[in-house]
Amino acid sequence: MRIDRTALADLACGAAFLGSGGGGDPYYARLLAEAELARHGAIGLVALEDLADDALVVPCGWIGAPTVSVEKLPSGRETVAGLRRMERILDRRIDAVMPVEIGGGNGLAPLTAAAQLGVPMVDADGMGRAFPESQMAIFNIRGLSACPSVLTDAGGSLVVVESVDNLAHERIARGVSVAMGGIAHMAEYPLSGRQAREHAIGGSVSAAIAIGAAVRRARGGGGDPFAALFDALRRSGLYARAGVLFDGKIVDLERETRNGFSVGRVAIEGFGEDGGRMLLEFQNENLVARRDGQVRAMVPDLITVMDRETADSITTERLKYGQRVKVVGAAAPPMLREARALDFVGPAAFGFAEGYVPIEALNGWDAGR
Amino acid sequence: MRIDRTALADLACGAAFLGSGGGGDPYYARLLAEAELARHGAIGLVALEDLADDALVVPCGWIGAPTVSVEKLPSGRETVAGLRRMERILDRRIDAVMPVEIGGGNGLAPLTAAAQLGVPMVDADGMGRAFPESQMAIFNIRGLSACPSVLTDAGGSLVVVESVDNLAHERIARGVSVAMGGIAHMAEYPLSGRQAREHAIGGSVSAAIAIGAAVRRARGGGGDPFAALFDALRRSGLYARAGVLFDGKIVDLERETRNGFSVGRVAIEGFGEDGGRMLLEFQNENLVARRDGQVRAMVPDLITVMDRETADSITTERLKYGQRVKVVGAAAPPMLREARALDFVGPAAFGFAEGYVPIEALNGWDAGR
Structure with a gap:
């Protein structure tokens, strides 16, 4: 499979959803990738199964506060400069790049370098969504x-x-990303093809593209984009259950850039007389959703705020007072729900007192939903 | 010349004075170097003139807040690990190490690595004293x-x-030093022998040893250690004029660790009825001394607080309420007083409004003093 202009737009849409509010708005990453597509043509997407055992696969993406990424634009040369240095350090050529996280702009970030290096991007990533910290990658959880x-x-x-x-x-x-102005590009966790196959979250790039395509087709055909989204998530095999957690208007927002992260909380008031209130807490990504004080979703499950009409995903740095939104939740990929994974990406890893409860149990969703 | 136990103790004493309050207390650096002396014997000290043009000389030292250096002790392996990596990056062996700054513990810091690598330390440094920031080295001022x-x-x-x-x-x-816990070892400004000869501040290590020796002899012989200090400074050829700026007791001290620096001010009250008051402002190093509101010394000239009985130099992280001290000032080496140097290490570089006035002019010291 190759990523062309249409697949790129779909990937941007799907990655924005999977970002769970983080990973950075895909807008700039998409512009950069479009320029490369115009120069180099469609970019290859390679399945984990098709990697040689000894291939060199390098995950990469942006580290920093998404709030900064909106104001401090990339030069477009950072990605390839970092990967070229990785090649010098390891004294060999890179065979494929991979998003360190599929969520947000980081799901598209490696495309620029893939085009310039003439290598494919792997259909997999290290987080199955976006997380704020590097050690939350599955590769760290698995000891790499x-x-x-x-x-x-x-x-x-x-x-x-x-x-x-x-x-x-x-x-x-x-610390380096802060010193570099709040945002930096990073190539990390260099992997053999075999390590990538054993530990990466496979199929997440094509899942994001399928999500974007389903939403695009629903919008074009006058269908319900949310229904199309949930259907595509289910069919991905990675995000088994999904649904609307809340529907309302943003009435309060606190957000600050602290220690290199966008940190804050957003309150959403339900429509109608007894609409209730949902509170989301975020650190780059949405971490916990509470409705009238009751937890309805928690990391590592996905929580994404979306425009209630267009189904556009709204990243945490784009949240604004007055936005009319649906809060959508989805089950995290199974690899992130294993006990050793929850130590790194469960609620306790973010300082929450509550133990992890799967989103389907919190919302009474049955397995077939 | 070689640095043995006695020369090491003298170097620690002289470097503490030249630190102008900064560079870190030499105590730990001295302990580490003593252990190496016991293992490897005396360490060579090589003059700039004796370096080959194409020798590789690597300045090194500690970066961070001296307040942290007192609590977070070195492992003793950092210095050599950084220099070994420098050798790998440059693909050649290091011929000599050099203190990036002669002041404080950093004047002794390269000795551990010199012993372990079996190379000499150069009788020169990059600051002629201590300064808080890396770009204040003469090497940056000269465009390296x-x-x-x-x-x-x-x-x-x-x-x-x-x-x-x-x-x-x-x-x-x-940023890295903060992320590493507030203090880190750094090898930087790799130089050719020719560059070192043209730009380093030559003779500062032997000057520090001579200062320490003079003070030691005065103490041993019942002489005045301050008179011995001033005499040794004059004879060094680097620090032409020196004298006591104030004599009193510390009555107020503000000190915090901010952005990786020790920042603060100390107030000293003169003895007697009309003793007046001296205020020092510091960022790791003492920067400006004011007596009753009148500037009496400013960077790059040296300002060191010393125990008024023992003539021990008191680094800024060791200042305490109630200490009875003499504030000693000394003219900076001429290379630091050039116009282009003052752009980097003069009062304006630290945010002070006053233009630089040499210490001898501020205190009416004649050239022969």
């Missing part, structure tokens, strides 16, 4: 090292990190 | 690049920085 990693910025600075462990890596990389 | 630089921490993490310019380098390195 993030290092060497390479951070690059729009000005041309470059930093190589070889940390003693992945937590130190996140701390150092975050 | 700080990169590649290598930061290492006690845990074993390692970061390579190749920034677009030296200001970006300082910002990134500072």
